[in-house]
Structures are given as structure tokens and as C-alpha cells.
Amino acid sequence: MTDAIRLSDVTKRFDGLAAVDHLTLTVPTGSIYGFIGPNGSGKTTTLRMIMNILLPDEGSITVLDSAASTAARDRVSYLPEERGLYKKMTVRRLLRYYGQLKGCSIAQIDPAINDWMPRLGMEEWGDRKIETLSKGMSQKVQFVAAVISQPELLILDEPFSGLDPVNAESLKDVVLEMRRRGTTVVFSTHDMATAERMCDRIFMIFKGRKVLDGTLEEIQAQYGFDTVRLRTAAGASALAGMAGVDTVNDYGQLQEIRLSCDSQRFLQQLAAKTAVHHFEITRPSLHDIFVRIAGLEGNGEVNGRR
Amino acid sequence: MKNKALIVAISEFNTLTRSKAFLVGILMMPIFMAIAFGVQKVTRNATDIKDRPFAVIDRTGVLFPTIAAAADEWNRGVAATGVQTAPRFLPVQATFEEKDEQARAALSDRVRKNELYAFIEIPASALNPDANGQVRYYSNHPAYRTLLSWISNIVNREIMNRRFRDAAIDRSLVSRLMKRVDVSELGLLQRDATGAIRAAAPVDKVRTVAIPVGMMMILLFSVMSGAPQLLNSVIEEKMSRISEVLIGSVTPFQLMMGKLAGSVAVSLLLASVYVIGGTSAARYFGYGDVIHGTDIAWLLLFLVMASFMFGSLFITIGAACSDLKDAQGMMTPAMLIMMLPWMTWFAIINAPESPISVGLSLFPTASPFLMPLRIMLPPGPPVWQIALSVVLTAITSMAAVYAAGKIFRTGLLMQGKAATVGEMWKWVRAS
Numbered sequence: 001m002t003d004a005i006r007l008s009d010v011t012k013r014f015d016g017l018a019a020v021d022h023l024t025l026t027v028p029t030g031s032i033y034g035f036i037g038p039n040g041s042g043k044t045t046t047l048r049m050i051m052n053i054l055l056p057d058e059g060s061i062t063v064l065d066s067a068a069s070t071a072a073r074d075r076v077s078y079l080p081e082e083r084g085l086y087k088k089m090t091v092r093r094l095l096r097y098y099g100q101l102k103g104c105s106i107a108q109i110d111p112a113i114n115d116w117m118p119r120l121g122m123e124e125w126g127d128r129k130i131e132t133l134s135k136g137m138s139q140k141v142q143f144v145a146a147v148i149s150q151p152e153l154l155i156l157d158e159p160f161s162g163l164d165p166v167n168a169e170s171l172k173d174v175v176l177e178m179r180r181r182g183t184t185v186v187f188s189t190h191d192m193a194t195a196e197r198m199c200d201r202i203f204m205i206f207k208g209r210k211v212l213d214g215t216l217e218e219i220q221a222q223y224g225f226d227t228v229r230l231r232t233a234a235g236a237s238a239l240a241g242m243a244g245v246d247t248v249n250d251y252g253q254l255q256e257i258r259l260s261c262d263s264q265r266f267l268q269q270l271a272a273k274t275a276v277h278h279f280e281i282t283r284p285s286l287h288d289i290f291v292r293i294a295g296l297e298g299n300g301e302v303n304g305r306r
Numbered sequence: 307m308k309n310k311a312l313i314v315a316i317s318e319f320n321t322l323t324r325s326k327a328f329l330v331g332i333l334m335m336p337i338f339m340a341i342a343f344g345v346q347k348v349t350r351n352a353t354d355i356k357d358r359p360f361a362v363i364d365r366t367g368v369l370f371p372t373i374a375a376a377a378d379e380w381n382r383g384v385a386a387t388g389v390q391t392a393p394r395f396l397p398v399q400a401t402f403e404e405k406d407e408q409a410r411a412a413l414s415d416r417v418r419k420n421e422l423y424a425f426i427e428i429p430a431s432a433l434n435p436d437a438n439g440q441v442r443y444y445s446n447h448p449a450y451r452t453l454l455s456w457i458s459n460i461v462n463r464e465i466m467n468r469r470f471r472d473a474a475i476d477r478s479l480v481s482r483l484m485k486r487v488d489v490s491e492l493g494l495l496q497r498d499a500t501g502a503i504r505a506a507a508p509v510d511k512v513r514t515v516a517i518p519v520g521m522m523m524i525l526l527f528s529v530m531s532g533a534p535q536l537l538n539s540v541i542e543e544k545m546s547r548i549s550e551v552l553i554g555s556v557t558p559f560q561l562m563m564g565k566l567a568g569s570v571a572v573s574l575l576l577a578s579v580y581v582i583g584g585t586s587a588a589r590y591f592g593y594g595d596v597i598h599g600t601d602i603a604w605l606l607l608f609l610v611m612a613s614f615m616f617g618s619l620f621i622t623i624g625a626a627c628s629d630l631k632d633a634q635g636m637m638t639p640a641m642l643i644m645m646l647p648w649m650t651w652f653a654i655i656n657a658p659e660s661p662i663s664v665g666l667s668l669f670p671t672a673s674p675f676l677m678p679l680r681i682m683l684p685p686g687p688p689v690w691q692i693a694l695s696v697v698l699t700a701i702t703s704m705a706a707v708y709a710a711g712k713i714f715r716t717g718l719l720m721q722g723k724a725a726t727v728g729e730m731w732k733w734v735r736a737s
Contacts (some may be wrong), residue, residue, distance in 0.1 A: 051554045053719060073555055084548035088321070100313045101555035145551075 002065070004029045004153050004184035005050055010059030012045055019045040021208035022059070027186055027201075032179050034199035035188040036286075038294040042208040043188040044081055047157050050186070051078045064152055074103035077151035081158045081188075083142045087131040091122070091141055094130060095148055102149035109148060116144045120170055136167055143171060147178060154178055156187035160194060172198060192287040202286065204293065211293055220283035227288065228257050230270070231278035238274040242266070249288060254278075256288060310556045314564025315571065322535055322572045332576055334527065336583070355384075358453050359396040361413055361425035366432050370399050372464045373457070380456065395453060400425065410444075417446055426457055435469055493684070515655055517588060517596050518682035522651060524580040525609055525675050530644065532573035533616035536565055537633055540624025540718070549718045558715040562621055566707070570613040577609050604678050608699065612674035615703040616644060618710035622730070625710075625717030632724035647675035658683045668695055670702035709734045 005027035012020040020042045027033045035043045048054040049061060052073075064072040086094055092113060099109035117123050120140050130138060139162060146154060159175070160168045175185055175198065189195050195202055196216055204212035212219050232238050236250040244261025259266055267279055284292070322328055364370040377395040384392040402409030416422045424445035431439035441461055443454050470477040492506040543549045552561055585597050619640050627633040650672065654663045658680050667676040668691065677695040680687045712734045717725055725733075 053553050078554040080550045082547040084551040097317050
């Protein structure tokens, strides 16, 4: 498997501050790669550099075997986080324009429009102006504009944000179908469940630096079986004052905890306090890992892991 | 596959020509001219017909009857068609002593109360040519000049008649002897292809001034209708982040050149509509021979260069600003530069060969408008001036496109604040 994207020691600074700091990353062809990270961590800057919208201050970027995505522009599509659509254009005219800018002819674009629009429930929108569409509808139009040229590499910045579950599901199906057709898909998201379910590989950036990169199993393996998922009659209140509990993630009906003591002894103590319905020793979820890095463990430990 | 700059240009052209602003733009010049003619016609017919009563203090003792008779004649004239077309003048005689300020103040009060419109004092010395006597006209309506002029004419005509009579000189003889000899203004004699000499034709102001100025206006309106639209277009793309999508598909230079080409095409379309309309009108009124193919070629050449020059300027402003409010501040100097020919064209008309005219028509931002004007004004500038104007305008246009390309590349993706001139200069100098 060759690489669709290669970033080698890439750094980008704004006003002297490193938004992306010596980042090295490879995205294999044909994979779905999830970019996660807190707000302002450098995800969008990285995606913009891959698209050649921003130029790196240091390092090199190869996209589809070209030194910069300039040469591969027609084979790469980009859906920015903030949607960019001409309000006064009709949907069909806009899709034709964006398709032509990707090197397609009208003869190629029109059948593609007629194929994509019904699939996303947009068959009646062709002659409507963008300004008359809702936010969700505009997002779907922008998505179709990104995929209409059948790119080899599809880069999506927060593609599912703001969509209702039905539309989000439609777009996920399309992303999976694009991957089946051979398209490499890179997307950023704050939805850890989506990243866990869809991505072949996940990359996390925090304060401009790579802190996670690998398959979900590889990432979880770094943390071992240090998480206990439990459900008790007393809920989270049963954990109050118990020794050996490092962290508690309370989901209401379920709690995820990390222990610094023997788990079997802890189970005995807990069972003495309340009825235990569920007690599972497991690996941490991506959400938990994300929170540990971005929220609790902050700078010290993670900065060393690259 | 089409060139991407061409795709952008076609889209830009379609967007601009399908907008209401374009329709307004294309109709602006004829509407503007129609309004100007219409207002003149309406104001000529819709005259103020309010009576103008005025008091006359005639210390000569002989002029009032003449004034009263002239007023009667005037009043008959303004109602001659059965519809009153001007105010009636209604003189009333008043008397008071030269030093009676109370009487003057009382008349002033009557004017303030609108019982009178004005009052005049004719001194006793008015008939004496050596006395330097002055007729005084008092009114609180300084803007209305018709009554003042009429009184001045009537009083002076009668005073002169009396002076001639007193000197026993026949006024009609003097008028005959003083009759001016007309000077008719002609062009030059011309030889046709057979060598035959054609008589010089009288100078026609429409032919020599109106049509060249009209052609310059076409240039100015066409550029003004196209170039500033680019600013809105770039700002819209920046504000709605369309520029990010576009830069993912085309290079910034392709995008900018596409936009410029689209704008130039719009200006050319507008100019073509105006030129075809103007030429047809000129032919209809018998001036078809005034507009030559070479004049139109010059117009189109300068139009293209001016469109690139000013288009680059407005694209630069759009790329440097993050919203329309920022852009308004930067628009003022740009519009002043663009309006320079509008403010100075009359200097060219009065003296096309003067140093100031030559200087203005070679100044790069004014040259695309003023040099075509000079070319159409007989006898036209020397060839070297035309060539220099083309070269300077072309260099300025290319420099503007180059600088705009540099600023556009960086400014397009900058959000949140407007770039300073210093920052823009740094971007231009960056490799």
C-alpha cells in the first residue's frame, strides 16, 4: 500500500507560535484516516497545508506522489469546516462550477449531479438558490461539490458537524462507499464514536504535536486494560470515598473508572456497599483517551509521546 | 479541458451580467443623460410665475414712466401664449429724501413681509454721464437675478437714449456704425484623393467636443461599472470562506486572472453597447463620419488596460479587507484616483496641447481616459505622446496585476483584520 499523504517534520507558525510543530505523518492510500484533537490544536492548519492553502514554514508535504497538492489539485477534494458557497448561485450552477474547477467537463458533471442529488435527497434542489437552503442542506450541497469530481483523495474538515442523525448517516454511507471505490478519506472530527466506528487509523494532534497515531487497537493497547466499566444500584455515589479510584467518568447509568489498586479487591469493597450489576475490565475508549490527553494529563506526559 | 482561469472568468462574467447591478450599470449612462436633459426641459417649462412687485424711487423724475411701460410690455410678453411663463413685474412709485433712512427701513420691512420683492433707488445724477451715479437694488432674494438684470437693462437703455438725445447724436446712426463684424470659426481646407480642394467646414461643437467627451464618458462608465464589482466579489468569497474551496482547486493567480478577465469582459460588453448605441445616434444626427474605426480601436485598447489596472486595484482592496466596512475606508482613495479624469477633462477640452493637458494625459491612472479624449480632439496629440501613454499605461497595468497577485495570495486567506499598507508592501516584496 502506497501513501496518499506524507508529512515530514512539518512546522507552521503564526506570529511566532507553532500551530503545527514538527509533524510527521503518513496516510496510506485507500484508508479512512481520522484527525482528532481539541479546538485550536492544529487539525485545520494541517489539513490546509495538505491542500496547499497554507504553506509550511519547515518540512515537506507529498500528496498523491506530488511534491505539493498543487500538482494533484484535480485529484484532491476539500470540504472546509466553514462552508463556502455562493449564496446567489443555484445548486446546479454551483456544482457545475466547482466540478469544472476540478477539471471535469459539463458532460461528466451533469450525470454525476443527477446521480448524487437523489442519493442525498436533493433531487428537487437543482434550481434553488443556495441562500434559500437550510444549514444542513447547504452542507450536503458542499459535500456533493467535494465528491462530484470522484477525487482520489477526499479531505473533510468536520463533515458531520451540524447534521441531524439521518443526514449524518447518509454522509457516512457515502464516505464508506468512496473508500470502497478506492478513494482515500481524511476527516477531522470531534465525535469520538464516529472516529472509532469509521476510521482505519486515527491521528490525534494536541498543541500542534502528534500525540496519537495508529489503529484504534494500537492506540488502546498503549493504555492497556486500565479501565473498569461498571453499573451499580447506587450509581456514581457508591464510588465516593473509595480508596484506589483515580478518575471517574460518570455517564449516569454507567461509570468508567481508572484504578490504582487491585481490581478484584476493589470489586469486593464495592459489592459490600451496593449491588453491582456490571463490572468489566477493559481498554479505555477513544473518548476517554482524548479526555486524558487533552483534559487531565495536559502537557507533561503526552508531549513526550510522538 | 478548459483553462481554469477561463472557467473562473466565465463564471465571473455570468455572475456580474446576471446581477441587478449590471442592468443598473448598463442603463446608468443613458438614464443619467436622459435625466439631465429631462430636468433641463422640466425646469425650463416649470417656471416660477409669482408676481414681483417692486418699488421705484426715481429721483431723476423721468425714468419711472419708461420702467412702467417696459413692465407692461414684459407682462404682456410672458402671457402672450395664453399661459403665463414667467413672473409679472409690477413697479410702484415711491418717494423719500436721499437721507431718509427710516423710509428705506420701512421699505425693507415691506420686502421682509413679502409685500414687495425689492426696491430700487435711481439717483438724480443718473442721467449725468460725468456724475458716476449708482442705481441701488435692495432685496432679500439674492439668488433671483432676472428682475435685477431686467431693471438694469431698462434703466440703462433709457438713460443712454436720453444722453444721446441731450448730446444731439442720432442713436440709430451710432448703433449702425458700431455694428460688430462676425468671426466665423472654420476648420481647414482639405484635398480629396483627386487633389481637388474641399471648402473648410464651420466648426461644430458637437463634432469637435461633445462626441470626444462622450467617448471618454463611455470609457469611464464602462470601467467604473466593471472594476469595483471585483471588490464585492472578493470580499464575499473571503467572508463566506469560498476562497478556501477555490484555492483547493485553482492557484491564486489563476483565480485572480480569471476574475480580472471576467471583469474586463463585462466592461467590454458595456462599452460595446454604448459605442454601438452612440455610433447609431451619431449617424442618425448626421455625425457618423466623426467616429472612426481607429478611435474605437484606441478606446477598446485603453479600456482593456484601464480595466486590468483598476480591476487589480479593487481586487487588492478586497483581498486586504476582511469585511465591507474595512473596504469602504480603502475605497475612497481608489475612487479619487479613478475620478481624476472626471475632475480634469475640461482642462483638456480648453487647451489639449497645454503642458497640464499633456501631463494629465500621460499620468498612468488618468491616461487611459484622457489620452483617447485628446486623440479625438482635432488635431490630436503627436504620435510619441500616444505611444508613451500606451507604454506607461501598460507598464502600470502590469505592475498593478503583479502587486495584486502577491497581495491576493496572502490576503485572500487572512481573516479578522484588514491588512495595513506596510503589510501589503511586505507581501509584494516577498518572493
